Amino acid sequence: MTEAPVIVVGAGIGGLALAQRAASLGRTVVVLERSGRVGGQIELAGVGGREIDLGAESFAVRGGAGAELLDELGLGDELTLPRPAAAWVHADPRPYPLPATGLLGIPTRPLASDVRLALGLPGAIRAAADRVLPRLRAGADTIGERTLGEVVGRRMGRRATERLVDPVVRGVYSARAADLRLATASPQLARALAEHGRLAPAAAAVRASSPAGSAVAGVRGGIGRLVAALAGDLERLGARVRLGADVTAVAADHVVVDGQRIDGFVVVAAPGLVGEVTARRTITVVAAAVRSRELDAAPRGTGVLVAPGARGITARALTHSSVKWSWLAAWDGVHLLRLSYDVPPGPERLAGVVAADVARLTGARDVEVLDVVTRTWTRTVGVRPPGAAAVPGPLVVGEASGRSGLAAILAHVRGDDVVRALDPAGAVPAIRAPAGTPARAHTPRTIDERTSLP
Ligand SMILES: Cc1cc2nc3c(=O)[nH]c(=O)nc-3n(C[C@H](O)[C@H](O)[C@H](O)COP(=O)(O)OP(=O)(O)OC[C@H]3O[C@@H](n4cnc5c(N)ncnc54)[C@H](O)[C@@H]3O)c2cc1C
Structure with a gap:
């Protein structure tokens, strides 16, 4: 047959x-x-004559x-591995580097100097209280049902949640820590918390279980x-x-x-x-080529996460791609960046919004937008x-x-x-759907547009 x-x-x-x-x-x-x-x-x-x-x-x-x-x-x-420069958080009143040894923004060393810089001394001391608070005693399943915001808030305080965890969670999941189940954010962290009872050692244990060096490659x-x-x-x-x-x-x-x-x-x-699709989310990525000599100094490392509520910024995050990836290195003061938006600016406002966001997020005052390309994705999260x-x-x-x-x-x-x-001689598939499952009417709202600027 x-x-x-x-x-x-x-x-x-x-x-x-x-x-x-x-x-x-x-x-x-x-x-x-x-x-x-x-x-x-x-x-x-x-974009700008390069592929991204x-x-x-x-x-x-x-x-x-x-x-x-x-x-x-x-x-x-x-x-290739990304350059190991730090990312920054844009929050009012001023930006700060994201502490280097965190997990989902959770500091593994709450009193380290970069955490003190981000939270201030009282905030860092409150985060360190995780060590003296009674241990969390529950199984991984129960802990996993709590929200990340609740767990971090109780153990490390509101400031750590708002200034470290929320910006990361917003950048990665388009959500607030208060709305994200721990089991969704990191099932490994839920398991480690059940074992250690304290947040900083649990986050450190999860980090240690990843291979040494960069966690991602391109x-x-x-x-x-x-x-x-x-x-x-x-x-x-x-x-x-x-x-x-x-x-x-x-x-x-x-x-x-x-x-x-x-x-x-x-x-x-x-x-x-x-x-069953329980949630969809739309995100617009804007890749931009900009000329700016001030960006040559990589003022915000590999990029910036925007804290919820930061005033005067439309973007949710910015990646300085020319710093992050050596193959996209800047040439003649031209830099490539990627910005993400929850609500994309219309085509006529796009270049202006990108220029303003790049300037505010990086501090560069000489930003000239040369070319932008946008893509809106609808993800079934x-x-x-x-x-x-x-x-x-x-x-x-x-x-x-x-x-x-x-x-x-x-x-x-x-x-x-x-x-x-x-394999023809193989066993049954690992995951199977009910037979005859009807295809859903699925209309992705993807816009694919390009705006070339003079
Ligand atoms: C902006 C963005 C950044 C991301 N960054 C990262 C990252 O840095 N690292 C990472 O690991 N992941 C990242 N992801 C997630 C990653 O891209 C996805 O998890 C992965 O690409 C999904 O692959 P997939 O093949 O499962 O689905 P998809 O890539 O969604 O492919 C599904 C395909 O099925 C087609 N299709 C849909 N319905 C039908 C139908 N009825 N009939 C025929 N064809 C159909 C679609 O057109 C599509 O081509 C990112 C995603 C986005 C949107």
Whole structure:
């Protein structure tokens, strides 16, 4: 009997990496992608004559799946680490460097000089009270249900929450610490707290469990190169990628696209297509090329997180990409930056808002915006993957399976469970959706616009 083809829905990193695995195992593979390009939340765009990532720009090095894939694709030598300069927090009345040894902004050494600078001496002493307060006595599950804001506030005080944790949480999750469950922010921290009973040692233990050195890595030329290399490898392996193919229904053994049924072994790598989406969030990334001699001195290290409530700033965070990544180093006073916005400024105001934000966030007074490119992303942040069903559904990978970030997605796709599921002689898939789960009407509000300035 001829083996069923593997039908992968979604050509983001999850779908492409899965397709590459399946094709390497000798399976016939068809990737169906709704949009007109591959990569999903990874995309390179030109700004100021250089290419820069508009979506994911790095991956966590833990687990090694990202580095392994780069090696396999012949890009191993292109792996690069960000410069180890500190990031800053923009808060009223003045900015301060984010303490170097924190976890989610939680200081592991509350009386260190950089924490005292950020919190003031009374604030640092209050944070250090974590050491003398009665230990937290509860299991990881119970602790995980508390909010990060509640736990940090009780153990280290309001100032540590507002000036250290909130800016980081806002930058990473678009949320306030008071609204973020600890289990969502860091299940490892919930477990460490259950063990240590105190916040600073628990945060230190989680940090120590990460590999030494930088926690994240990038690719010289952009993470987008990883997608291009994967697509090239798929072509070499004879896999087919169909763009503009909007899948409207999925089951374990078939999909419906353009009203037509296609039979095969189905893998869903499109967030929102199966399972339950509990939250979506929209974020606009603006990449800008600006001329400024004052930025040559890297006045805010690799970038700035904006504390909630900081006055006069529209952006939520700024990355000084030319400082963070050596391959994007400034030339002739031209710097590349990435700013993120909850609510994007309209096209006619964009250059002015970017210039004002860059000037206020970095302190540079000679900022001239040369070029900007914007991309609005809608992310399905709260995906509850499908549970076990009586009739097995499709294999689910990527963000669609509730995972987030390249490291977690690649570790899963390249892990034994998935390989076993793809192997003709293999076992059943690790995660299965209820059969016949209808595809959701999913309209991403993505704007893709470019404003070139004189
Ligand atoms: C601005 C931004 C910055 C980020 N930064 C980082 C970072 O630095 N490090 C990190 O690890 N992660 C980062 N992430 C997260 C990371 O990019 C994602 O977790 C990852 O790329 C998700 O990959 P995926 O393949 O699961 O989904 P996606 O990339 O979303 O791909 C899914 C694909 O499925 C397609 N699709 C959807 N519905 C259908 C359908 N019905 N039929 C056919 N196709 C469909 C979509 O068009 C899309 O191409 C960032 C994300 C964003 C938006």
